[in-house]
Amino acid sequence: MKLRTIGRHLREGLFSLKRNGWMTFASLSAVTVTLLLLGVFLLLAFNVQQFSKQIESQVEMNVMVKTGASRAESLELERQIKALPGVGSVVFVSKEEGFDQMKEKFKGYEDMLAGIEEENPLPDKFIVKAQDPLKTKALSTQIAQFPIVDKVNFGEETVDQLFTATKFVRNAGAVFVFGLIFTALFLISNTIKVTIFARRREIEIMRLVGATNWFIRWPFLVEGFLIGVLGAIVPIGVLGFAYNYLVDKYPSLLVFHLAPFDPLVFMVGGTLIGIGALIGMAGSVMSISRFLRI
Amino acid sequence: MRKWCVTLIEMHDVWKTYPNGSVALQGLSVRIDKGEFVYVVGPSGAGKSTFIKLMYREERPSKGAIFINGFNIERLKERKIPLLRRQIGVVFQDFKLLSNLTVKENIAFALEVIEASPKKIRNRVSEVVELVGLQDKLNALPNELSGGQQQRVSIARALVNNPSVIIADEPTGNLDPDTSWDIMRLFDKINQRGTTIVMATHNREIVNTMKKRVIAIENGNIARDERRGVYGYEA
Numbered sequence: 001m002k003l004r005t006i007g008r009h010l011r012e013g014l015f016s017l018k019r020n021g022w023m024t025f026a027s028l029s030a031v032t033v034t035l036l037l038l039g040v041f042l043l044l045a046f047n048v049q050q051f052s053k054q055i056e057s058q059v060e061m062n063v064m065v066k067t068g069a070s071r072a073e074s075l076e077l078e079r080q081i082k083a084l085p086g087v088g089s090v091v092f093v094s095k096e097e098g099f100d101q102m103k104e105k106f107k108g109y110e111d112m113l114a115g116i117e118e119e120n121p122l123p124d125k126f127i128v129k130a131q132d133p134l135k136t137k138a139l140s141t142q143i144a145q146f147p148i149v150d151k152v153n154f155g156e157e158t159v160d161q162l163f164t165a166t167k168f169v170r171n172a173g174a175v176f177v178f179g180l181i182f183t184a185l186f187l188i189s190n191t192i193k194v195t196i197f198a199r200r201r202e203i204e205i206m207r208l209v210g211a212t213n214w215f216i217r218w219p220f221l222v223e224g225f226l227i228g229v230l231g232a233i234v235p236i237g238v239l240g241f242a243y244n245y246l247v248d249k250y251p252s253l254l255v256f257h258l259a260p261f262d263p264l265v266f267m268v269g270g271t272l273i274g275i276g277a278l279i280g281m282a283g284s285v286m287s288i289s290r291f292l293r294i
Numbered sequence: 295m296r297k298w299c300v301t302l303i304e305m306h307d308v309w310k311t312y313p314n315g316s317v318a319l320q321g322l323s324v325r326i327d328k329g330e331f332v333y334v335v336g337p338s339g340a341g342k343s344t345f346i347k348l349m350y351r352e353e354r355p356s357k358g359a360i361f362i363n364g365f366n367i368e369r370l371k372e373r374k375i376p377l378l379r380r381q382i383g384v385v386f387q388d389f390k391l392l393s394n395l396t397v398k399e400n401i402a403f404a405l406e407v408i409e410a411s412p413k414k415i416r417n418r419v420s421e422v423v424e425l426v427g428l429q430d431k432l433n434a435l436p437n438e439l440s441g442g443q444q445q446r447v448s449i450a451r452a453l454v455n456n457p458s459v460i461i462a463d464e465p466t467g468n469l470d471p472d473t474s475w476d477i478m479r480l481f482d483k484i485n486q487r488g489t490t491i492v493m494a495t496h497n498r499e500i501v502n503t504m505k506k507r508v509i510a511i512e513n514g515n516i517a518r519d520e521r522r523g524v525y526g527y528e529a
Contacts, residue, residue, distance in 0.1 A: 005409050205390055208350070209455070210379035211407035 005215070013222025020195050024227065027191030031231030031280075034184040035272050038177065039239045042268045045173040050259050052166035056133035059162070061140050061154035063126040069148045074124045077148055081128060086139055088129040098122040123150060134163055181279060184231075188283030192224055196291055203291055213292050220284040228280025229273055236269040301361070302328045302459055302490050303349060308358035310344050310514075318344035320514035321358075326492065328458065331485045333501050334494040335525055336511035342494045345511055346463050349492065350382050351375050363458050380408055383452025383460040383489075387467035389444045391436040391451075398423070398432045401450045408455065422450040426480060442473035449480060459490040466497055478504055498525040 017024045063081070065074050074092070081090050093101075099113075099120050106113060128143065130136045136159060140152045196203070206216050247261050303326040310319040318341045326332055336342050347353040348360060351367055360367035365378045391400050398419060405415045423429055426446040436444055445465060452460050462481070466474035478500055485491050495501060501508060501524065508523025509516055518526065 002409055004412075008406070201390070202392055205392065205403070206407045207376075208379060208384050208390070209404040209407060209451070210376040212376045213373065215407055215409070 009218035009222055012219035013226060016195050016199075016219060016223045017226055020191075020198065023191055023194050027187055027227055028231050030187040031184055031227060031276060032234050034180055034187065035232050035276055036235035036238060038180045038184075038275070039235045039268055039272050041173070041176060041180070042271060043239065043243060043264065045169075045177075046264060046268070047259055048169050048173075052162075052169065055162060056166065057129075059133045059136050059154065059159050060127050060129045061136060061143070061152050063128055063143055063152050064150040065124040065126075066148050066150045067121075067123050069124065071124070073148050077146055078126060080146060081126060081143060084139065084142060086131050086135055088131040089127075091127040093125050093127060095120050095122040095124050098125065181275060184275075185279045185283055185286075188224055188227055188280050189286040190283075191227065192220055192284045193287040195223060196220060196288055200291060207292075216292065217285070217288055220288050221281050224280035224282075224284035225277050226280070228276030228278070228283075231280075232269075232272040232276035236272055239268065240265050300327045302326055302330075302363055303492070304359075304361040305348070305355075306359045308348065308355045308360060310341075310348070310353065311356045318514055319348075319355075322511075322515050324509065324516060324519070326490065328490055329485075329488055331482070331491045331506040332493065333506055333508045333523070334492065334511060335496070335501060335508060335527065336517070337527065340511045341514045342511050343463065346461055346492070346494050349459075349461050350384055351378055376408070380455055381458050383449075383455075383457040385445070385448050385452050385460060385462040385465045387464040389436070389441075389448045389468075391444060391447055393436050396433050396435055397428060397439070397447050400436065400447055401454050404451045404454050410455075418454050418456075419450075422453045425453065425484070426450045440473070441469050442476055445469065445473075445477055446480065449477075449484070453484065453489070457489065459492060460484065462491065462493040464494055464496065466495065466500070471499070474500065498527070501525040 065077060069077075071094075074094075078090060078092055081087060099122055102122070103110060103113060128139070130139045136154055137156065140154055143149060144152045203216055243265050244261055247258050251258065303324070305322060305324050308319055308322045309317075311317050322341070322345065334342055334345060344353060348355060348367070349362060351362075351370065355367070362378060363381050365374075367378075370378060392403065395403060401419050401422060402415050405418060410418075423432065426449055428443065428446055428450065431439060431443060436447065439447070445468075449460075449465075460481075465481070466477055469477060474497060481491055481493065482504065505522040508518065508520050508525070510518040510523075510526060
């Protein structure tokens with residue numbers, strides 16, 4: 001494409017925004033609202049995602065060794081567990097350490113434990129985390145099969161519920177994002193349809209005198225692109241300020257920490273511009289194809 | 295491309311049935327050579343418009359072969375259609391001018407959208423403007439012009455990229471008799487300079503006075519094809 005032609009397409013696209021002033025305004029506001037919702041949602045989703053990861057990563061299992069087992073057998077077991085695929089971390093807690101921890105818990109009531117210190121009844125144990133928290137259950141059954149393992153605890157029911165919840169949040173998020181993107185796509189393509197309709201005579205003449213389809217398409221692509229990108233500016237500003245304020249004011253809510261402003265807001269901002277531009281151009285393509293059919 | 299050959303338009307056993315079932319052409323064959331001036335006459339609904347539209351590939355034939363200036367219409371890919379259109383000028387009854395552009399801009403438009411250089415556009419525009427006699431109306435808007443002048447603008451636009459043929463669909467349909475004659479004399483002048491002209495018309499007086507080849511289409515086929523023919527229908 002020649003430079004002169006690129007200039008023409010840009011000029012035509014810009015001019016069209018101005019010429020269809022009210023329509024441009026209408027679709028700009030629609031895109032703004034959609035992208036604002038999308039942005040709020042992305043920030044929320046990212047934080048929820050991080051939160052669920054944080055919770056999930058706390059899922060660990062206690063592997064109890066049979067009481068009669070020797071220290072050497074315990075160490076052999078540690079090697080075997082570490083060799084299993086998908087194991088994240090293995091921490092050995094000897095029965096002496098276990099007893100010390102128990103003493104910490106019962107601080108002030110050490111008398112209660114006095115008689116049993118010599119015959120420590122606790123077993124050696126391992127605290128094991130899976131690389132992927134969602135595979136904890138599968139890993140626990142594998143570990144339970146070693147002969148010297150007494151039992152494996154990881155609060156199965158609670159963990160199951162937790163995973164169901166985080167999975168639901170993620171899926172609902174994806175559905176919501178797609179819904180919003182389609183709405184914006186529809187709105188932009190409607191605007192472009194109006195501008196194409198206003199220029200159908202021009203398009204007809206262009207086709208008659210031998211303009212290529214791409215030559216005809218470009219100004220509308222520029223227009224859609226601009227609507228999408230301009231529509232992203234206000235949401236990015238609003239979200240940036242609001243999120244900055246939130247992070248300042250409530251660095252942590254209960255046990256949960258908000259993800260830091262940088263880079264999250266920049267990532268979301270970039271995503272909004274990208275999505276705006278893409279749906280703007282896709283909207284143009286959708287509405288113009290009908291007019292270019294021969 | 296068969297640039298060397300004298301045949302400009304060739305149709306062989308062309309049929310056209312529209313999606314709604316109406317049959318417009320039934321086995322029409324015709325040959326038009328370079329430099330000819332051809333009237334296409336016939337009652338409304340006989341297939342004239344379809345015949346014309348097939349030439350600039352606005353419609354496709356349902357069956358049959360069509361060659362336009364060396365393009366095989368049957369094999370012509372959609373994205374190559376613009377190349378065909380650049381060798382054809384089309385003129386309509388309703389002028390099809392852009393009302394927000396001046397005379398000069400309307401004519402230049404045809405060259406701008408095929409990415410001609412500004413220098414070429416300037417030169418060609420002043421050439422054709424002189425040919426159609428609108429030198430002093432260059433900066434007028436279409437609605438400041440008479441019907442005849444508007445038609446001259448549209449003829450200038452059709453001519454500006456030097457087409458081999460001008461296809462005109464009822465070019466005098468909206469004009470009074472005197473103006474129609476002016477426009478016809480302009481078409482004749484363009485034809486004298488070597489451009490082929492194919493014109494669908496209902497104007498009996500013009501066809502019978504300015505004698506040219508007449509192709510009469512009835513019931514989707516050619517009923518008459520005469521070298522220096524007459525209109526032959528009751529007006």
